[in-house]
Amino acid sequence: MKELTNLDRLCVHTITTKPWSIEESIEQYARAGVKGITIWRDTLENRDRRLIRKKIKDAGLEVVSICRGGFFPKATAGERERAIDDNLALIDEAAEVGAPHIVLVCGAEPTISLAQSRHQIMEGISRINSYARDKGVKLAIEPLHPMYADSRSAVNTMEQANDMWEQLNSKNIGIAVDIYHLWWDPHLQDEIKRAGAADSIMAFHTCDWKNPTTDFLLDRGLMGEGIAPIMEIRSWVEDAGFKGFIEVEIFSEYHWKKDQKIFLNEVINAYRQFA
Template sequence: MSSIPLTDLQRLCIHTITTKPWNIEEAAGYYSSNGVKGITVWRDALTGRNINKTGEMLRNHGLEIVSLCRGGFFPSKERSKRDLAIADNRKAIEEAYELGTNIIVLVCGADPSLSLEDSRKQIHEGIASVLPDAEAAGIRLAIEPLHPMYADTRSAINTLAQANDLAEILNSPNAGVAVDVYHVWWDPNLEKEIKRAGKNGSIFAFHVCDWKSPTVDLLNDRGLMGEGCIPLRKIRSLVETAGFSGFIEVEIFSNIYWKHDQSVFLQNIISAYKKYV
């Protein structure tokens, strides 16, 4: 049933935020020289840079640009802010195109002063507004369900079932989902919903890290793979059985690891990837 261990790094992608202390040029150099094949670029890493040339720099390092993180954050009680969010998502689509990636991860957003139902409605409207732009640019939008502990301010889409529902309603080859083990590992419907996403051909991205016990910060205390209780190989097996064969993206927000020597951390990521994913 389970997938076999990954013995090479052909499918290993790292998110720039995972090694936040490095700028994107340093990250590219170190990832590349250590055999990492993919990079997912967080938009903050592009600040002050020519995006086209940055994409070229990454490709010159032999890196595939797996996705751009992140669009989304559609809901707001204020119409003007919703319009700004839509404009910003259009900008993200342009950035992804210039950078040379064809996926944008969507953290859909939530406004605690709205009901979850209203936030969800605005998320639907927001994605529907920018989807034609994404289609025209050849960019796929990956709706990432976020852990229910982020339902107040980060995303009103908290289960893979909800993300699948939304992708099905949007009904476009450019609308799909991102499966991040941190957000979905607890879900009793996970297997069923991964199968459903696979059947739709809509698993656009697969993110890994681990859930530590105890977790001391709601946002920035993710664990390195193997450090926690997430059944990583089992979930990888589920997405692969459902047809996903793309990059496996390491996305770790950690106040602890960001203080470490990032070169040592990178070695630990590579070891953990082979041992636990």
């Protein structure tokens, strides 16, 4: 496996450096030699998205994706329609900013069963897919750790994501593999192979699972700070044929308190050593 001596495949999510505005992120990532940026939707509020697209291009960065769509399951039909409308609006935003795909945090509804949530997820993705395809935007299903099955996502394993992908049967849909959510899965290697054979791996996200952790959402580790087998999982993904960006996505109250220029350098060093 080729060592990452340069930053050609490094993508940083704007949530990783949350204290920065989208403009600051663009400037600082480019200055540090980062080549890819994944945009979190909130950073585009009150912005001219086409102007942001130009700023990214002029800085020599590539838009890798936009986060996040989904959250399809709801208790009422009206809420489900509003979720569809919100995803359709996000597809427009993705097209305007030049994002090739949207990461779908598929959602879950605690007042209904997991089976019902998964049915509504399938229905929701099916309803927005043709519009996304017409806009040139793909959809990446991201399985989340089972601890989020109550309200964030009823898609919790690569096997479930693969099964869903097969049923949806669209080349405009793929899967985002996120180490934080999947490192524990005993079937992960086989399911990554399965996704690779279908050419459905659309994204690869990395960070680390800290032990002990202070928060299951806002205490993700910088690569090398935790116990996830990052290099091994990266090798599985690449053996499965994925050659895209390696995306660093870290939610961390601890790291957000730092000088973000220092933290970005730490991200780059950790990427070179562990990702």
